[in-house]
Amino acid sequence: MVFKHDIVVVGAGLAGLRAALEAANSGEVALISKVYPTRSHSGAAQGGIAAALGNEEPDSWEWHMYDTVKGGDYLTDQDVAEILARDAPRAVYELEHWGVPFNRTAEGKIAQRAFGGHTREFGKGPVKRACYAADRSGRVMMDTLYFEAVRRGVRIYSEFQMLDLIMVAGRVAGIVVYELATGEVHCFHSRIVLLSTGGFGKVFRTTSNCFANTGDGVYLAYRSGIPLEDMEFVQFHPTGIYGLGVLISEAARGEGGILRNGSGEAFMERYAPTIKDLAPRDMVSRAIHMEILQGRGIDGRDFVHLDLTHLGEKRLRERLSDISSFVRIYLGIDPARDPIPVRPTCHYMMGGIPTDLDGRVLDAHHRPVPGLFAAGECACLSLHGANRLGCNSLLDLVVFGRRAGEAMATSLGELEWEDLPRNAQDPAVSRMKRVLDRREGDRAGVIRASLQKTMTENCSVFRREGSLEKALTEIRRLMDQYRRVKVDNRGKRFNADLLEALELESLLGLAEVIVVSAKARQESRGAHYREDFPERDDGGWLKHTLVRKTGEDPEVFFKSVRITRFEPKARTY
């Protein structure tokens, strides 16, 4: 079947919803999601959304911009950070007016709390900048925006999975999708496609990300010849529940939680004397790993403690209730009485599909690809640089999701319909058929587990030439093994087995790009720490990495960083 809409938005997280509802008055918008829309990962966001409202203590957008640039270890394009910080208060009030139930101060203003790397007066100490709804900030934003998108007539296609991007002579013509409920393959014919498919934490063994975060949109863009930017910068969140990776939000430390090592020492004081436990995530994750490596984990083991016991039951119940219940359910402990065992977990991808300030996807010559847009975690605006600050992602989604929506609405006036190529769905159909028909080979789960193992062992918080080389060899071996991937379930309806096998292609392809980018960057910056090149090197490496697919091997090239206000300097906290 062929569906026809002016705009197809792929991904119904906050970025996709925000863009879709902005464009809904100007054209027919279809919103496609492989999971039921409100189950997108945005709904799992806990801690909050940053904006210099100054409701609880003085704050300014310039401090917010500075923190974003410094947090990103100066790889952030500063014009982007300026838009984010200036537009944040408007974006938060807009959410409030649509009905997001933020927590309140005693006078009825939006309440705010401290978060990692957010400071007052250009680094003098923590500032309360995160607006929140207990520890369910993403959940309430998702429900509100979903309602708003439906109200504005956005057409929702739930449980439709994109399998291909259809490009004709370098222009967008639509997408190919798989309908989970029927097993049928359809085409969407459109003038514009916006990719908002989220992150791909599933490349690693432990992650805070949901099951659906396999990076399909990013991989399909890459396969269509779009370069990927800054892919070596993978954020590991310091506090994943030990062994599971389920997130304990930074809000726990924002509310006063303290990290302790095996001897009970609050070790962050040694690594970041000014803001201690509220240092940015890259620094805290490295500190935890250092403590563990030097034998100071709990009982000498590979985790540390997050201590919330001094916060008291009332505060935990009011401000961190979901987190407290996760800890009770998954670990059987009471956070008001016992410290929580934690270690870093893969959390967020700073890199992705390069776009301009209005979500237009850029090709290898930095020119917009007609009709193709991207927003949210799958996009790389060069906003988060080498390390994203907490609460800046939700903000990115609504600020730049809206801008992408506006730009799509304007572009409709300029873009013609491309003819849909005949049999556009054939390549996807034959890919699936090959997998379904195969009797001999390996299951996707086996290959995926090996991929996650090698990425976790060789390309996580610490990296070096040898480990990256090892990861690359293993990934290429697994890509070869993937040519013989087989499934047990050959049914047509809700064949999760088949979809996981197809998603594994994205995970393998993206893992290769992450490792190739990490190998190329011979310095340490933000979340990318090379043991063989431990210093930041602005002379050689103050530039963005781009990787594109040419023939078999990915090609690496670079582009410069836009610096407007803050000259790079040593990054201490």
Ligand SMILES: Cc1cc2nc3c(=O)[nH]c(=O)nc-3n(C[C@H](O)[C@H](O)[C@H](O)COP(=O)(O)OP(=O)(O)OC[C@H]3O[C@@H](n4cnc5c(N)ncnc54)[C@H](O)[C@@H]3O)c2cc1C
């Ligand atoms: C546990 C957790 C807590 C977080 N807390 C915070 C926080 O407090 N503050 C903050 O700023 N950030 C937080 N983050 C980060 C932030 O939530 C994410 O970066 C953000 O929600 C990503 O939003 P998105 O719209 O880009 O994508 P997502 O919300 O991940 O949505 C992706 C969408 O793409 C769809 N999709 C994917 N592939 C396909 C396909 N092939 N076909 C069709 N549809 C597809 C999915 O169905 C889904 O609808 C948190 C992240 C996690 C994991």
